[in-house]
Amino acid sequence: MLQGWVIVLASLAYLTALFAVAYWGDWRAEQGRSIIANPYIYTLSIAVYCTTWTYYGSVGRAAGSGIGFLPIYLGPTLVFSLWWLVMLKMLRISKTYRITSIADFVASRYGKSQLLGGLVTIIAVIGVVPYIALQLKAVSNSFTILLNYPDIVMPAKVGAGLFLEDNTLYIALLLAAFTILFGTRHLDATERHEGMVAAIAMDSVLKLVAFTAIGLFVTYGLYDGFGDIFRRAQAVPALKELMNVVPGGGQRGSSWLSLTILSMLAVMLLPRQFQVGVVENVNENHLRKAIWLFPLYLLAINLFVLPIAFGGMLSFPGGDVDADTFVLALPMAHKQEGLALLAFLGGLSAATGMVIVETIALSTMVCNDLAMPFLLNRRWEWLNQQKDLSEILLTIRRSAIAAILLLGYAYFRLAGEAYALVGIGLISFTAVAQFAPIVFGGMFWKQGSRNGALAGLLAGFSVWLYTLLLPSFARSGWLPGNFMQGGIFGLELLHPQHLFGLVGLDETTHCLFWSLLANISAYMVVSLMGRPGAAEAGQASLFVDVFQHTQGFAGSRFWRGSADPRELVALTSRFLGPERTQQAFGSYARQRGVSSVGLLQPDADLVHFAETLLAGAIGSASARVMVASVVKEEPLGLDEVMNILDEASQVRAYSRQLERKSRELEEATQELREANERLRELDRMKDEFLSTVSHELRTPLTSIRAFSEILLQSPDMSVIDRQNFLGIITKETERLTRLINQVLDMAKLESGRTEWRMERLDVRQVIEEAIAAASSLFSDRQVSLETRLAGAVAEVEADRDKLIQVLLNLLSNAVKFVPSGSGEVAVYLLTERDGAKNSVRVEVRDNGPGIPREDQGMIFEKFRQGGDSLTGKPQGTGLGLPISRQIMEHFGGRLWVDSEPGEGACFILELPRADTGDNGRNEKTKTEEEDE
Amino acid sequence: MMKASLTGQRLVVLFFLGLVAFNFPVLGLFEKGGTVFGVPVLYAYAYGAWAALIFAMARVAGRRDDVPPASGPRG
Amino acid sequence: MTRTILIVDDEPNILISLEFLMKREGFQVYTAGDGEEALERIAQHRPEMVLLDVMMPKKNGYEVCQIIRGTPEWQDTKVIMISAKGRDTEMAKGLAMGANAYMTKPFSTKDLVAKVKEMLEAA
Incomplete structure (x- = not known):
């Protein structure tokens, strides 16, 4: 029933x-x-x-x-x-x-x-x-x-x-x-x-x-x-x-x-x-x-x-x-x-x-x-x-x-x-x-x-x-x-x-x-x-010509202004909830090739995207009002919209081909211009380098020539003076040789023609070697040296000679800048135990005058020496630190300085640890990631 | 204006054919009485022409010769 | 009366050589290692001639030269600029700053002495 x-x-x-x-x-x-x-x-x-x-x-x-x-x-x-x-x-x-x-x-x-x-x-x-x-x-x-x-x-x-x-x-x-x-x-x-x-x-x-x-x-x-x-x-x-x-x-x-x-x-x-x-x-x-x-x-x-x-x-x-x-x-x-x-x-x-x-x-x-x-x-x-x-x-x-x-x-x-x-x-x-x-x-x-x-x-x-x-x-x-x-x-x-x-x-x-x-x-x-308003004309074109407007973000052509991506996200998430909003903006960011929403360009496309997203939830008219509340909009006049439309439709109708061609041509021209600019910049740098090098060469040459001529023209000179002058000539010649060698080193490093003999090294041994080589410098200037080399094994992948060169450079710099007699230099080797994760750290400390903060980047540039007039012009070529830094970078490590003026300087070099089973390349990338 | 695709043009023709077929005076031609296989002529015509129109639409729309480009990714 | 000459250079070895050279020629020689020291010496000893290096700490040669020329009572001081920078623009700049001559390093000592003498005798 x-x-x-x-x-x-x-x-x-x-x-x-x-x-x-x-x-x-x-x-x-x-x-x-x-x-x-x-x-x-x-x-x-x-x-x-x-x-x-x-x-x-x-x-x-x-x-x-x-x-x-x-x-x-x-x-x-x-x-x-x-x-x-x-x-x-x-x-x-x-x-x-x-x-x-x-x-x-x-x-x-x-x-x-x-x-x-x-x-x-x-x-x-x-x-x-x-x-x-x-x-x-x-x-x-x-x-x-x-x-x-x-x-x-x-x-x-x-x-x-x-x-x-x-x-x-x-x-x-x-x-x-x-x-x-x-x-x-x-x-x-x-x-x-x-x-x-x-x-x-x-x-x-x-x-x-x-x-x-x-x-x-x-x-x-x-x-x-x-x-x-x-x-x-x-x-x-x-x-x-x-x-x-x-x-x-x-x-x-x-x-x-x-x-x-x-x-x-x-x-x-x-x-x-x-x-x-x-x-x-x-x-x-x-x-x-x-x-x-x-x-x-x-x-x-x-x-x-x-x-x-x-x-x-x-x-x-x-x-x-x-x-x-x-x-x-x-x-x-x-x-x-x-x-x-x-x-x-x-x-x-x-x-x-x-x-x-x-x-x-x-x-x-x-x-x-x-x-x-x-x-x-x-x-x-x-x-x-x-x-x-x-x-x-x-x-x-x-x-x-x-x-x-x-x-x-x-x-x-x-x-x-x-x-x-x-x-x-x-x-x-x-x-x-x-x-x-x-x-x-x-x-x-x-x-x-x-x-x-x-x-x-x-x-x-x-x-x-x-x-x-x-x-x-x-x-x-x-x-x-x-x-x-x-x-x-x-x-x-x-x-x-x-x-x-x-x-x-x-x-x-x-x-x-x-x-x-x-x-x-x-x-x-x-x-x-009547004549339609600017907003209407834009929308009319977007609707009527929807098939011609290229995909996605056509609407943004009719908008001009600026916005804060975070505000747009906040606004959208109030209506859509944070999860959906994050999802939507995240995929938009990915589409744009940007890693996070915060990095998005606050441009018209982004505003249009947010507005379209909101339009889905609250309708286009309300979405426009909401978006307008968080962005600064510069209204487009009707004439401007019409111009955009005219331009676009004509170009579309008659010369899409032409547009593409001219764009290609423009791109090619732009590329050429950029290449030319790069070449000119390189040329300028080379010119400057040559000028600096020639200046550095001329200075010792001047002394050598002057003393040689004096010696030549003064047969009656005292033996002591003669000995003295000949000594100067010899020193200046050595300086010249050193300079030429370093310039060649630098040139080789920069052109990538340096030969590297990479091997697994115990940093402790290398430091000891370098100290031994520099010992005469220390005794000459009566500078004391303290070493603290950790007991743990500190192995790295590097070229022995180059690493010694870097350490010698740091040591000789330190000796050069500390006061004779009361100078103190310390070399520390720090390993994982001391907080240096996955890396080996060497610190070279001195009690010299230190380096002003503003100069700390500069000293790693070519021919830019540190030192102030109190100590007079320092000895050296101005190439030691740039070369050292380049070498360290080749090893996948870093070299930098930590210093307070008046309290000495501490040069720190860091190398990726060569662990058993891990190859050097992995270490290298790891360290670079940590550095960021 | 959008360049009407070939499919579109064929369908427009069908639209006008149908509009004529399903309106007066054409419809009036079948008001004379009589039956086809027991079904009144008017009904037989209306349903028959309807089915024919659908069949023609299926044939035209089923041909894949030109599709306007699909829209871009949504969002 | 002994002629006085001030030699300014931040390279000690060049100072030594030029000092020796000029003393041998019978000049009263003063030396300075940077731009400020140079100005002090000038004020102190009022030398007739300054041999001035360009690239120096504190004040460079151009600045020193400009100050000399800007000080009325130092107008008569002769200035010879000596620089390792030998390009035309740098020479022109030196002369424009009021140097009486410009010599490029490395120079012939004979030429330098000749130039110094010539300029002092012309005065």
């Missing part, structure tokens, strides 16, 4: 299954193994177009007007053949600029206008509410009917019962709760809901299967095939008429056409269709299959409409069974309990699918295009204090979902009874059709402006309100009856359904004609009257 609890249980079981599928879909999406990434699921999700209107309503409509239900499906079929042109562009635009709803699309196109986004949202909500009411009505009716099984009792007039006894209210609340669970579990930057799409696809399968099952049952179970039903119906005169003509009498041509046009527009512009068709699309290539698969689905679900309708009329000739309920009533009348339950579930799935997607889409719009702009403009202070804004966004969306469903319920109570299902749906279709001029105009017509869009939308919406929505209230008795006779001022000319005396059209066609006429004229006239 079909008792109440069975129906409720089956319904809940179905909803639970739906939820499970959604959960699974989300989970798979997070794993990166999307289950919806194929054209079949995409097609099934678009089939959310088929609601209870189709499921119950088509049969009702067919019963009343034969083939009259068909334009609603022929329109989408036709428009899908245009999808290749229209939808692909819409998709590309939306993905490039992260557009998440139809309101966002419009707002973004017309200069990120908050006003326009808000208006579209309001119209969408008002327009779609009747449509939601329709779903509630269908579910509640079917539930009531099924509850009375086995009797077939039409539900009582709504409004008769108390609110609390009205099961429609509970259905609305249940659907609201379900949708909230479904669509607002978390906030996503792209506003995509993979789980929801998966569930919708399942809905679409179920409603097709259920409807086909009823169709088969009626056609082949109750009757003997199509031919049999139609033959029997021919016998009934009223039905014979239905079968052979398109209904509608003299108006049928216009009605038919207007229904076709309406459904063409609705399948693209209804918020839920935009959601599944554009926002949830995973891959543009899915369009290729969806183009014909979706019409095929429509054909399949309509295949049995006529047999069921005629079967119903033959079975219930009395007319006391509402044709809208035939799908359910036929199996019930023939005691097919299971089939009746399936029929009910099919209807439920059609309703839930529609309600879920529609309210999610609308709640996104309400949140992004109404609530956010309001908060940003009026409650900025409050908003600024909130840390986690994503929670607030979710709360707004959840409330919006509940509110929209309750509005749907309210409309159902107010006006639901006066219309059949299809009639209610058409009110919504006509409202949504008002978006067509500004959406398609925006995609293909650059001149379309924000003011034009506002004017068109307002004009079209007002006409719709006056000629279609208010009459629906009037018909239900909620407006004075004379409204229908003579409009607001009692003027016949303003008759809501015969505006300006236009008769001969049905009410939908009448409304469509006047509203679109007003809409399109206002849009075009106002657009052509």
Whole structure:
């Protein structure tokens, strides 16, 4: 038996299954193994177009007007053949600029206008509410009917019962709760809901299967095939008429056409269709299959409409069974309990699918295009204090979902009874059709402006309100009856359904004609009257020329200013949460070849990226306001935008090739220029080097020549003087030799021609050797030497002679600078025990005058000697330390100085330890990493 | 303007064909009564032409000759 | 009256050689190892001639020369610049600073002595 609890249980079981599928879909999406990434699921999700209107309503409509239900499906079929042109562009635009709803699309196109986004949202909500009411009505009716099984009792007039006894209210609340669970579990930057799409696809399968099952049952179970039903119906005169003509009498041509046009527009512009068709699309290539698969689905679900309708009329000739309920009533009348339950579930799935997607889409719009702009403009202070804004966004969306469903319920109570299902749906279709001029105009017509869009939308919406929505209230008795006779001022000319005396059209066609006429004229006239602002012109070009704008960051061309990456990250994470934000910015940074977000160039591209990211969460208009709050923007004038556009489009159109060529040429020139610059710099350095070397050579030569000439010209010179002068000559000659050797050393090092004999060395031994070689220096100047060479083995990979050269250089420098007699030099060898990790450290300390901090880098440069005038000019060539440093660098080590003036100097050299098993190269890189 | 692809052009032609086929006066030609295999002529025409249109769309869209370049990485 | 001459150079060996050379020629010789010391000696001994090295600590030859020329009572002092830098620009700079002659290291002692004598006798 079909008792109440069975129906409720089956319904809940179905909803639970739906939820499970959604959960699974989300989970798979997070794993990166999307289950919806194929054209079949995409097609099934678009089939959310088929609601209870189709499921119950088509049969009702067919019963009343034969083939009259068909334009609603022929329109989408036709428009899908245009999808290749229209939808692909819409998709590309939306993905490039992260557009998440139809309101966002419009707002973004017309200069990120908050006003326009808000208006579209309001119209969408008002327009779609009747449509939601329709779903509630269908579910509640079917539930009531099924509850009375086995009797077939039409539900009582709504409004008769108390609110609390009205099961429609509970259905609305249940659907609201379900949708909230479904669509607002978390906030996503792209506003995509993979789980929801998966569930919708399942809905679409179920409603097709259920409807086909009823169709088969009626056609082949109750009757003997199509031919049999139609033959029997021919016998009934009223039905014979239905079968052979398109209904509608003299108006049928216009009605038919207007229904076709309406459904063409609705399948693209209804918020839920935009959601599944554009926002949830995973891959543009899915369009290729969806183009014909979706019409095929429509054909399949309509295949049995006529047999069921005629079967119903033959079975219930009395007319006391509402044709809208035939799908359910036929199996019930023939005691097919299971089939009746399936029929009910099919209807439920059609309703839930529609309600879920529609309210999610609308709640996104309400949140992004109404609530956010309001908060940003009026409650900025409050908003600024909130840390986690994503929670607030979710709360707004959840409330919006509940509110929209309750509005749907309210409309159902107010006006639901006066219309059949299809009639209610058409009110919504006509409202949504008002978006067509500004959406398609925006995609293909650059001149379309924000003011034009506002004017068109307002004009079209007002006409719709006056000629279609208010009459629906009037018909239900909620407006004075004379409204229908003579409009607001009692003027016949303003008759809501015969505006300006236009008769001969049905009410939908009448409304469509006047509203679109007003809409399109206002849009075009106002657009052509003014010049668009700079922001609008930029956006217009981005939309219309979306295929030409190169990938990714086209939007940033129209922006100029500066920003702090950290502020952008902070702002974004308030809306998206830190995790998602870090992820997004991290991958952006990687794409840019930068290691961390902090290093990103604060340029227009970055700002645009952040704005696009935010746009996904809060809509483009609000995103623009938010981003503007943290960046310094320099507005571009209209002329500048136009220049950018002109330039870009001309270059694009005529000379992309030329541009590439000239860019290549420019690059080559630039490279040549840089190479030339490098050569010139090298030349200059060489010149300077030669000049310095020659100066250093000339000085000892001067002494040598002077003394030689003196000796030559003074034969009578004393022996002591002679000895003295000859000694000087010898010393200067040695100096000259040393200098020449070091210059050659340096030249070899720099040109890489030095021969290295790398071997494993014990640093302690090398130090001892060097000290032995320098011992005469110490004794000459009476300088004491202290050594502390650690006991641990300190092995390195190096060239023995070169390492000794470095140590000797350091030792002789130290000796040179300490005071004679009281000078002290110390050599320390430090190993791991002393904190030198993975390296060996040698320190050469002295108690000389020390080196001023500003000179500590300089002394490692060529020919830049330290020492001040107190001690006079130091002895040496000015090449010892530069050579030593180069040698150390070759070993993978370092050489630097640590000194406080007046407290002596400490030269430190560090070499990577050559550990057993490790080769020198590894050590080398290790040390370099530590150095950073 | 976007250079309409060959697929796009073919589909546009189908669109106009369908628009004519599914509207008056063409539709009126089938209001004369009679049946085809037991199905009223009007219905047979509507569903038959519909199926034919879908078939043609499938043929046209299934041909891979020109696809506009895919969009860049998202984000 | 003995002619006085100041020799300025930061290379001790060059100072020794020039001192010997000039003493042999009968001049009263003073020496200085850097620019500031040179100025002190000039103020102290008012030499008739200065042999001035260019590259020195504290004050270089150019600066010393400039100060000499900027001091009215030192106007008559003859200056010969001696430098290891032999490029035309450096010579021109030395003369522009007010040096009476410029000699490049290494120089011939004979030439130097001749130049010194010639300039002192012309005075």
